[in-house]
Amino acid sequence: MALALYRKYRPAKFADVVGQEHVTEPLGTALAAGRINHAYLFSGPRGCGKTSSARILARSLNCESGPTPDPCGQCPSCIALAPEGPGSIDVVELDAASHGGVDDARELRDRAFYAPAESRYRVFIVDEAHMVTTQGFNALLKIVEEPPEHLVFVFATTEPDKVLSTIRSRTHHYPFRLIPPGTLRTLLERICAEEGVVVAPAVYPLVIRAGGGSARDSLSVLDQLLAGAGEEGVTYERAVALLGITDVGLIDDVVDGLAAGDHAAVYEAVDRLVEAGHDPRRFAADLLQRLRDLTLMQAVPEAAGQGLVEAADDELARMIEQAAKFGPATLSRYGEIVHNGLTEMRGATAPRLLLELLCARLLLPAASTTDAGLLERLERMERRIATGSFEPSPAPRDAAPAVEEPSAPGRRQFVRPTAAATGRNAEADRSPERAEPDCGPAAASIGDGAARPDRGRPAPREAVPPADRGRAEAPAPAPSSAPDVAEVRRRWPEVLAATKQQKMRTHALLITATVRTVVDDTLVLDAGTAALARLLSEQSNLEIIAEALGAVLGGHWRVRCEFGDTEPPAQAPAQARNPPPRRPNRPEPARPETSRRPAPDDAVPVPPEPPEPPAEEPPPDDEEAMMAEAAAEPRGEPVSRRDPEEAAIELLSSELGARAIDQR
Structure with a gap:
């Protein structure tokens, strides 16, 4: 024996x-x-x-x-x-x-x-x-x-x-005290060397975590692994299977899904967890440990070198990438939710159900009525400003598009929606900068099919030459291995490195985007702002990203960049992209008749809509609308010169102050 x-x-x-x-x-x-x-x-x-x-x-x-x-x-x-x-x-x-x-x-x-x-x-x-x-x-x-x-x-x-x-x-x-992880790892490595058994470096953190800082418990766990080791020694896969520890790949998939807001990826990871026979309670505990490691690595960049975080080198590299996708307030909220969920899962008869409900709470946005929610929203906006990807939304989501109505032959006319369709005051929208009649040479050029520059209207897309049209529309072959979205997210740091070698500008734009989904041979990216989506949608950037994907994952790829729930809008002049926000219950002063531009003789007049009382607008729910409103509101200085970062911080600070006064 x-x-x-x-x-x-x-x-x-x-x-x-x-x-x-x-x-x-x-x-x-x-x-x-x-x-x-x-x-x-x-x-x-x-x-x-x-x-x-x-x-x-x-x-x-x-x-x-x-x-x-x-x-x-x-x-x-x-x-x-x-x-x-x-x-x-x-x-x-x-x-x-x-x-x-x-x-x-x-x-x-x-x-x-x-x-x-x-x-x-x-x-x-x-x-x-x-x-x-x-x-x-x-x-x-x-x-x-x-x-x-x-x-x-x-x-x-x-x-x-x-x-x-x-x-x-x-x-x-x-x-007496628990043994530090670094000291305990030195002891385990010395014993394995004396026993003449090869142990994978990634196994030692698992043994130390299972031992809980106890030398006797850690040696008992190591003894079990050494007893079942084969000719190749103690491998990471064998240790994970014997110790019942959650595979690090599942934790990476959940964390990446939380960062991208991908509900499907999170619940698919939970399903694979249960199908593999892992304990949902143990998974929740391991997820809480990962959130702790990300918090430390974000607060102390040298946490791995100082022994505060114990993990393999490749896992440390992934955690560095993951820590850059979250803020301290977000990680703190996630940790509190998982900790409370662990308490609820003790003695539960349906741990999978509670784990899925826990994931649902993690995927919910922070409540904007609490101080923690406001701080988290401010944190996300500051991170966008710091990365240079801030730009107000091009238009409200509920704004109706312009309707093209038939008119005289060889001429097109765009009529604005009525106030009932848009919920806004139609008379207030009929300003000289926002409505110009089609007149003179411009109308003639439109009739001939040429592009007419018009303020407030998106620029037309570039035409594809006939010689290249067939080549551009030809479908690219699907990747041979057909990796899913989890595999793409896991190898996304390699794609970023390959992009950096080709073009630094594309890499700088791509590092702030996240992987939304993979459909056949098409990779869909989620941009933080509309401006970032437009820049990434340039043909040169898409080709570089596709080449990097092919070099890392193999095959031929297509890339599409989206912002929110729609594809990125085309480039438009600054005034058309950033319309001045409208304040509720504040009618605009009457404009003098001399400020209106006289309509030419050949223009088709547009009958004005009867004015309606201004509707009460709800406060904006998303960060970009808040930042656009704060950046455009005049407070003693011109709108064009106001710093958006200061405006956003000032707006959220006023909300926090108002909430504190209400509580008192």
Whole structure:
């Protein structure tokens, strides 16, 4: 029968105890100086070295060259008290979990008065001392308070507060701690080297996490993995299967889906999790651990080098990319939701249902009526401004498009929608800048089919030459491997690197976009703003992105960039893209007749719509509408010169201040 690793590598002297230098060094100094107490209390989590240190203390006290912190290992006492030795009659180890009654304490008290048979001291090690009853502690109180010269008590416990206070006050208390991950990994690597077994580097973080900072528990987990290792050693896949830990690929898919707002990807990952037989509770705990790692890596960029985050190199690279997609407020909200969900999942009969509801809460936007929601929205806007991708929305979503009505031959006329269709004051929209009649040469050019520059109307798309039209419309072959959206998101950092090698400008634009979905051979990107969508939709940028996808994933790709729920609009003049926002219940002053431009003789007049009372407009729900309104509102300076960042921050600050006043 093979000896367990935690017994085979049990420390034989204080120098071998890892991670407890704050205890072993003072004990060694006291032994070297001969300042030996009659009672000690070792407390701390399980498996951190309490009982082993008590045996080392007994060995150091009874060594022929002692008391010494470094036992010789050659004398009969050192050989008997070695980790694999037969033991000594003068060192008694008592398990209080099964011998904690008053009768056991009285028997121990009677045996304590006998002198040692062959050693210098009689040492009584009481393990799990918190299990001794109050009557048992009272029976030991007198001998612990005034023991014979040859007697030493060592109490080891995981709950020192349950030890009788009169006993605890008569001992030297040494608190043990959990072993740091870096120290524990060094120990595991040294043991694997001595055992001659190859272990994948990604396995050590799994073992350390399963061990929970306990040396004994970590060695037990490693012993199980080594027992089932094949010729290739301990692989990551085998460790994940044996330990029941969630595959890191599933966590990456969920985090990427949350960053992109892709509901389908998140729920597909949950389905694959359940189909693979993983525990939803364990997955929620691992997801909370990932959110913690992302928070630390965002707050402390050197977290991996300082040992704050333990993961493999490739996983650290993915977490760096993921941390850049979230803000502190978003990660804090996610962590709170997952933590509350873990509490609800304890003892639940339908953990999958609760996990899916938890994902639904994660995918919901932050409530705009709370301070945390306002801070999260402000954070997203600041990140867009910092990346240079801020631009107000081109038009309200509920605005109706211009309707083309038939008119005289060779001439087209665009009539604005009525106030009933748009919900706005039609008379207020009929300004000289927003409505110009078709007149003169412009009308003639339209009749001939030429492009007429018109303010307030999007520029026409560039025509494709007839020679290239067939080539442009020819469908590209689908990728050979047909990767799904999860695979594209997982390898998206490689695509970004390939794009960076070809053109830095395209890489700078692409780094702020996210993968929305993959349809056959077409990759659909989600841009943060309409301006970014238009820039990425340029033919040169799309070709570079498609080449990068082909180089990384293989095959031929098409790329389409979208903003919101629609495709990116075409380029339009600045005045047409950024119409001045309308304030509710504030009618515009009457314009003088001299400001209107006289209509030419050949223009078809448009009958004015009867004015309607201005409708009350709800406040904008999205960040871009808030930023457009804040940027265009005149507050003592021209609209064109107002800084959008200052306007956005000022607007949200006023909302926070108003909410604070309401609460008071």
